[in-house]
Amino acid sequence: MRTGVLCALAGLFLILSDTVAAAQSREHLAREPRWQALLHINPGATLRDRHRSYVDDDNFFLSDTGKDDPLAELNASIEALRPAQAPERCRFPARYRFFAEHLGWEESGWQESAPFAHCDEYMEWRQSVQANRAVLVFPAAYLNSPSSMFGHTLLRLDQTGDGTVWLSWAVNFGAMTSEQDNSLFYIYRGLAGGYPGRFTLVPYVQKIQEYSHMENRDIWEYDLTLNQEEIDWVIEHLWELKDINFDYYFFDENCSFRLLELVEVARPGTGLLDKWRFAELPVNTVRALDDKDLIEQRHYRPSKAQELEALVAEMTVAERRLSRRLADDPDLAQSAEFQAYPPPRQALMAQTAYRHVRFIHRKEERTEDVAKRSFALLGLMSRLPTATPPRVQPQRPPEEGHGTKMLGVSGGQWGADDYGQLTWRMTYHDLLDNRRGFLDGAQIEGLGVTLRSTESQAVKLERLDLVSIRSLSPRDTFSKPLSWYVEGGLERAWAQGRRLTRYVQGGAGLSWRWQGWQPYMLLSARAENNSAFSTWITPGGGAEAGLLYNTGAWQWQLSSAGHYFTNDEYRHRSRLSAHYALGRQHGLRASLEREGWRGDSDTGFNLEWRWYYD
């Protein structure tokens, strides 16, 4: 009897402890990095959804509390996926595989079709999406759209491995927008998370068309060190994300951030999301992956514009002019002038002319004239010897560029006052900063603050730049882009005394480049609000001319700009600046400035040390 009681008690104890152990092991399992990655639990990388799932879609969870409770989701998933032929298996193959590995379900069965034999749609898809290499793709900035400096990233899955990536799939995370939305609404929703973000699989060739052909963006491709098994995790998890919504936020929860999460699914515990990420810039994604040794090789895919430039560089001035005329009139190929050149030179000119025609018309609707000329030039090319286009020398890759944030300490003199000055810039690059990894002639700055302290006065706001974008695109025989700029914020300027003035300013003009020299001329308009001008907003018009020069680590700029205002005020400012890059993250900058207005002027100089970080 006693024994019986003891046995019963022991049995009860055993059952209890077994249950406790099972519960503990499930708790343990729910904390597994891969489970957390599969559920997209925020480990603390961004403010929103901390320690909850980033997924904003009920269809993704099997438990009602799944978004907040990885354990509840784990239990519900085990429950749902365990029965043979469970329909949920067809939706969550990666989760199934996770349990198969950890709970010993049908060992190694996930590799065979057995667990998913009833999932026709999934099986068909899974068999078509094979990949043996994962590549991070970063379309870099392009001139005339400096905002593209913020870039985009996507993941490419290569399935052939024999010399062509045109047949690869691209994994893209993007906001699902609709064409009905107007631009302003679009911006607002993009910032506020009003669009759902989704993963899509698209042919990579479409992305090449979009970036390197339509937008002239060079593309950088980084082979990741993920092995076959890790890549399979990503593919299977992608199926789980089909038609699943995430809220899209432009700054942090964007394409680049979501790709880091995918890598985390492939290789949990990489620590990619450990660091606080306020604004995920694609270039920092590349750096983060590089830091964790996830990148093994880099490829450069030049844009159409770069390829055209490389062809043009192969030609003499006379050949360039003839080629340009040939583009307008393919019949010139019959002329004695063209025929006088040896066939390889003819081929070079024909190819350049053809590419030029395509380049300038590719964004337009098809016209009979352009189609005819294009076709005639193609025919000409095909009758001439094979002309291998010259290899485009890659620029320095973007991740070798300076940090995205900047802190500057400077001292100088303005008029009779000595001062000390502190500048902080949230992002990203101006015309004089170290050009390594950046486009020449492109500037994009967002949120910069400068505080100045003089001997006689307390610390004052010297300027606040909300935005400053410049695109100085050089013109040549083949390409005639416009240069433009837009900026706005607060700055100190002369208006019956030196005072803080709120302004918006923008303009357009022309620029050219010859070796390291780049002159430019711009017409501009300015609207200003300050306490001295009697109208609330005082508009003005003016012009700016300047010259950029770079050589080695040195960047020089000479510029002069003047504006007339409708209240008959007049102001002009000239500046000579020199920047010396002290390695990647440091620079020294000196500038001499003169500001003039009706009747008087002030002169100053400034010497600044700049530190780039993050």
Add this chain to the structure above:
Amino acid sequence: MKKTLLAAALMGASFSAHAVAPGGPGCGWGNLLFEGKSGLPMHILATTFNGTSGNATFGMTSGTNGCDTNGALTYSGESLLGMNGVMEEVAQDMAVGEGEALTALSVSIGVDASDRAHFNSLMHQNFASIFPSQDVTAAEVMQQINMVMSQDQQLAKYV
């Protein structure tokens, strides 16, 4: 920063007045060679914001060109040619005699790596018959390619 975006949006909006959805023209893909493409504010913005314009596929819905209904995830030569802009690239590569688009085409047709150089030069030589006019369609181009290959000793086996 909001201003940056605003400014970018305004600049974008002022550059062009009309918008056409990026993506393929769907069924009836005549005149694809040298078709115009529309690079427009929404498109530029969409890329700036990493947006997709609501027409994304998951590789399961409609194949590659809005015309396939079999949900093919791998390309045949014809479905590759039928994609926006690909035929133009292939035409250029054929005229030159080499290139990535031409390689992709040969792979999608199933040409072995060892026969690829021969394929390239054959296409180069027969450019005029493969692309007889600027109004040729992807289907016609594919038909001509097959014809040229079938008359070639080395490549006839792929047709």
